[in-house]
Every structure is written in C-alpha cells, then in structure tokens.
Amino acid sequence: MSITYNEIDENIVKKLKEIVGVDYVNDTPAMMQSYMAKGIMGIRAAPPNTVVRPITPEEIQKILVLANDHKIPVTPMAGGLSGGFALPLLENGGILLDCSRMNRILEVDTDDRYVIIEPGVRAGEIWAYFHKNYPEWAPPIADGAPPAATIMGDAIERGFSLVTGRYGPQADMVLGMEVVLPTGEIFRTGSWGLPGAKPFYKYGLGPDLHSLFFGSQGAMGVITKAALKIVPHPEFKTVKAFGFENWEDSQNATLMASKYEMGIADHFVMVQGGNWWLVPTRWQKNKIPKTYDYWKKLGIPEYFMNFEIWAHSQEELDFVCNKLDDIILNKYAKKAKGKVYEQKLHEIQIKSRLLKPNKIAIPYGQWEQGFLFVTWYTPWTDAAECMRIYCDLMEKYDFPPVMWYASIDHCREAIIMPIYCFDSRQKEDYVRLEKCETEVTEIFLDKGWVNYRPNPSIHAPMTYERADIAFKMLKKIKEVIDPNYIMHPGRLAFPWGPKETSKHLVGFK
Known part of the structure; x- marks a missing residue:
C-alpha cells in the first residue's frame, strides 16, 4: 500500500491552538524530546512534531477531524508511563495527543459495582480516592506499576490488575467505553450505547463492538471514558x-x-x-x-x-x-x-x-x-x-x-x-x-503462543504474516474506522502490511 503523511505546518498549529487553547499546544524541539523514551514497553520511538493536550471528548473530536482532513498522523497517550510504547513510530511524528489533563473520576456505583474514569486517571490517585471515600471497594489498578501509571492504559491493553488471579485479564474488568473515532464520531460500547443506560453489560446492543479497541494500541480511536468493575476490598x-x-x-x-x-x-x-x-x-x-x-x-x-x-x-x-x-x-x-x-x-x-x-x-x-x-x-x-x-x-x-x-x-x-x-x-x-x-517469536508462534502487546517491528508483522485471514479482516474494519490510517501508524502492521511496515519505522540512533 502506498500512503504518505503530511507534515504539520503553522496553519495546523494555529488551528490546534484554537481548539484547545494556546497553553495546550507545544511544538518546541526541547518539549518534543522531553516526551521521548525507549524502554519499559517499547524501544522503537520517535519524537512528535507537536504535542496537544485536550480536556474534553469534543476537543479530541475536532483534533482528529482536522488531522484526518490533512492526513497527519496522531498518536494517543494516556499518561506516558509505558515508555516508548505510546510514542510515534515514524520520522514524521505528527501529533502526540496527550490525554493526561483528562483525569476525572466521574462516577462510582457500589451496587452495580463500577467506576467511570477518564484516560488520565492515575493508579495512585484512584487508589487514594477509594481509600478515603469507598474503603470497602477496590479499583482494578495494575499490580507492580508505579502510582503515576494510568488505570485506563492498562485496561485497554488487556493487562493485569491486582486481582487478575481471581477475575481474569484487565480487559474483563471493562464494562463500557466512550470512543472518539478519527472520522469524528463519538460513541459508547456495551449497554452504554443506549442513551440513558448504565454501563452494566459490556456486550451491548447486538454484535459486540467492545473488543475492537482492546489491544488496538491507539490505532483505532481515542478512548475518552471507561467503566471498570470494582471489587470487594476486605481488610x-x-x-x-x-x-x-x-x-x-x-x-x-x-x-x-x-x-x-x-x-x-x-x-x-x-x-x-x-x-x-x-x-x-x-x-x-x-x-x-x-x-x-x-x-x-x-x-x-x-x-x-x-x-x-x-x-x-x-x-x-x-x-x-x-x-x-x-x-x-x-x-x-x-x-x-x-x-x-x-x-x-x-x-x-x-x-x-x-x-x-x-x-x-x-x-x-x-x-x-x-x-x-x-x-x-x-x-x-x-x-x-x-x-x-x-x-x-x-x-x-x-x-x-x-x-x-x-x-x-x-x-x-x-x-x-x-x-x-x-x-x-x-x-x-x-x-x-x-x-x-x-x-x-519464531519459536513461540510455532507453538501457538500469543504476544499480547505486540511490538511493531517483530511481534505484529510476524504474527499477522501467519494469521493472514485475521489481518485481512482487521484491515477491513480499520479502513471503515480510520480510512486515512492516521491513528498511530506503524502499530499492528498498519498501514503497509506485515511484510512492509518495519521498513517505515524509525530506527535506533
């Protein structure tokens, strides 16, 4: 597939500032380098060209529509504690969508047993909040991660929580999500998709759209809210x-x-x-x-x-x-x-x-x-x-x-x-x-073992080269959701496919 991305110019920066405010757009080289990391969960990474820090789903909607119209790559980031995993993969770093300002705990329901959060809510913050206000309940924060790690970042990557041994992977704790697509739609998954309904049933209103965004590594859209199960917290x-x-x-x-x-x-x-x-x-x-x-x-x-x-x-x-x-x-x-x-x-x-x-x-x-x-x-x-x-x-x-x-x-x-x-x-x-x-990876794929957070240069292309039907179906869905492939290009072997994607990734310097 032949696809190219455009660079950010002064006109785009001006429009981004109109969307989120002058204080929340930065394109200075020093600030771009301050976001750089190679480690923790990813070693292929490039600095962005511009960092934008929205605070509402509507701001994200406008940013994605702008980027989609101008074919500018966008990389979503919840809190940045995954190192190189949530950074651009191309020399043209495009927009880094830093969602850390979206840090509200929106609702706690101890009868239906869920909490609704925004992407920037960090483990230490939500743990302290529950300790003070709901000590008999625990949110499913990641076990082993520091207090600054975001709870949503772990959840949408299907990670492990402090109760994984009992309740399963973190994705099983998610009851619903609010998602902004690169084409501008804002929708909710599960029962939450019905206006006025609570996020009590993850599988929703017919065919399940919920799982499309788990493990998507920011390549399908931007998740702006999530409803997570909470569990009893005995003493x-x-x-x-x-x-x-x-x-x-x-x-x-x-x-x-x-x-x-x-x-x-x-x-x-x-x-x-x-x-x-x-x-x-x-x-x-x-x-x-x-x-x-x-x-x-x-x-x-x-x-x-x-x-x-x-x-x-x-x-x-x-x-x-x-x-x-x-x-x-x-x-x-x-x-x-x-x-x-x-x-x-x-x-x-x-x-x-x-x-x-x-x-x-x-x-x-x-x-x-x-x-x-x-x-x-x-x-x-x-x-x-x-x-x-x-x-x-x-x-x-x-x-x-x-x-x-x-x-x-x-x-x-x-x-x-x-x-x-x-x-x-x-x-x-x-x-x-x-x-x-x-x-x-060669050995493990032969044995049928699955990498749950596939990196862009090895795991994803090698896996999808073997699972060609799975990749073909995923690509069809991707082209409906993100027709210009602006969302985190390089992830999940998009847009160039398993055999070509690694040629486009940033190398090591």
Whole structure:
C-alpha cells in the first residue's frame, strides 16, 4: 500500500491552538524530546512534531477531524508511563495527543459495582480516592506499576490488575467505553450505547463492538471514558510464598491449588512468581554477585510463587492459608520433581507486598540504565516450557534471564513476562535485544503462543504474516474506522502490511 503523511505546518498549529487553547499546544524541539523514551514497553520511538493536550471528548473530536482532513498522523497517550510504547513510530511524528489533563473520576456505583474514569486517571490517585471515600471497594489498578501509571492504559491493553488471579485479564474488568473515532464520531460500547443506560453489560446492543479497541494500541480511536468493575476490598489479607527447584514444579503446584475454585482459589487475587534473577537485577550490575549460590544463602528460592490472599474474616483467611499449605506442601510435594517448601516471609515483606500501588517495576532500570517488559500469553500448562526456552535465549544473547509470570483467572492462562535489562545508551543493545526477540517469536508462534502487546517491528508483522485471514479482516474494519490510517501508524502492521511496515519505522540512533 502506498500512503504518505503530511507534515504539520503553522496553519495546523494555529488551528490546534484554537481548539484547545494556546497553553495546550507545544511544538518546541526541547518539549518534543522531553516526551521521548525507549524502554519499559517499547524501544522503537520517535519524537512528535507537536504535542496537544485536550480536556474534553469534543476537543479530541475536532483534533482528529482536522488531522484526518490533512492526513497527519496522531498518536494517543494516556499518561506516558509505558515508555516508548505510546510514542510515534515514524520520522514524521505528527501529533502526540496527550490525554493526561483528562483525569476525572466521574462516577462510582457500589451496587452495580463500577467506576467511570477518564484516560488520565492515575493508579495512585484512584487508589487514594477509594481509600478515603469507598474503603470497602477496590479499583482494578495494575499490580507492580508505579502510582503515576494510568488505570485506563492498562485496561485497554488487556493487562493485569491486582486481582487478575481471581477475575481474569484487565480487559474483563471493562464494562463500557466512550470512543472518539478519527472520522469524528463519538460513541459508547456495551449497554452504554443506549442513551440513558448504565454501563452494566459490556456486550451491548447486538454484535459486540467492545473488543475492537482492546489491544488496538491507539490505532483505532481515542478512548475518552471507561467503566471498570470494582471489587470487594476486605481488610484481612496476607501473602504466602513457596520455593521450588524447577519451573515445572512451580507451574504444576500452582495449577493444583488454583483448581480449588469454590471457596479456596477464589481468594487468590494475585498469583505471581519467577526466578531468582528478579532479585539481583534490581541493583547496579557492577555492585552485586551474579551467581545463585550467594542469593541462596540469603533465602531466595531459585524459583518461587507468591499467593496474595484476601478474605472477609481472620477465620476465613486462616482456612484458606491452611488449605493452600496442605495442597502444595503435602498433596503436590509428594509427586514433585524437586524440593517444595514454604518461603517464610517477614511481616515487613508481607506488608510491603500488600501496599498498593507498589513500585516493583521501577528498580530494574538500575541494572544498566534501561529495561523492557515483553509479554506473552500461553496456556498455563505451557508456562514452564515457555520460560525455559526464553531464559536460554536471553542468556544466548547475553541478557540476564529475568523472568516473571502470573496466573490469569485460576491458571486458565499464564502471562509470561521477561524483563530485558540493558544499557539504553548503547545502540548495540537495542539491536541485540531485537535479534533475541525475533528468535523467540519464531519459536513461540510455532507453538501457538500469543504476544499480547505486540511490538511493531517483530511481534505484529510476524504474527499477522501467519494469521493472514485475521489481518485481512482487521484491515477491513480499520479502513471503515480510520480510512486515512492516521491513528498511530506503524502499530499492528498498519498501514503497509506485515511484510512492509518495519521498513517505515524509525530506527535506533
């Protein structure tokens, strides 16, 4: 497909200022560079040409119509904590639509159990708001993300929340969305699409339009409101941790416990684990030991799994904890390949882990300046094999094999997340990282595993080249919603297709 985008000129900047106000449009080079990041969730990124900061859906509507009329690329951003993931992918950076001013909590309904938010609402803000006003309820903020991360950004990318082990991926917590399309329409999904109706039923008024915008990476439209489920927030909580000597025992013991859904596993709101490399890579590379023998003496299991447990009474909590101990340390341990044991946590460790929102992800930037999360979905029973392959390839390409994984909905799925720790100052590290991920993707697609946040240079084109019918159907929908392909070009192999898109992306400098 032959498609070109136009540059922003003074006339466009003038019109943008008329829409949002002079104070909320900026095209100075220094400000454009201040938005730049290469890491966290994306390493292909270019600075925008102009940043626009709207505050209403109607302002966004006018901006998108203007951009569509002039074929100017637009990249939506909720809060900017995804690093390079929410930045332009082309040398012509176009408009960066910074939605962080849209930060209102609009409604809380504790009977129908939802909260309505705007895209700029951050995890720390909404958690504090509920703590003060609705302490018996919890919003589904992302677990491990810092307080400045937006709750909507995680939701529309189908991420994981602090209750993913019980309630499923974050997308399952979304009941409705308000979306502005690049052609100017503003519509709502689910039951919310009926004027006057509450957002109580996500599947709506006939065929489901809801899911079109999950995982769309800003390539379909701009989500300006979302209704999310809220969950009970009881005061009785703890964290149980178990150690293992191999991935298989970690996987299978957790599966056994998670199958006790009625009355036991329903209390496991977050079940997550990984390998010992998650510990040393939180410090500077040249200041800590890099062999397991050292960390073993400190009580760090080679492989571990944590169960965060919520209950409505101490009696209920004790019952669940005792049952979990029996399942893993008795029933499963008898048939385990290696040693299975409880990792005794200090009360300070438990308190720290239960604190929300936490900052678990942040320290990985200290190892060598940069870090990148890559995430795959597999059946739970494939998780051990997936992580074993991943760790071997990361070591092959000279990365520490840092591996985290978590249960989705009682171990019906696994979310696998390696953490690449690299030197963000070195071009060679970016190239080496992409080589590793290319080899990973070839193997994983053969096995039927799915990247849930596909990057533009590897995962999306390689996946859609194989899933050609899926891409063909998605392209038809895209051309109805976004006929000029202005929304985040380069994402999801649009507009040039799986074989050509990577040629148009910005490189590493």
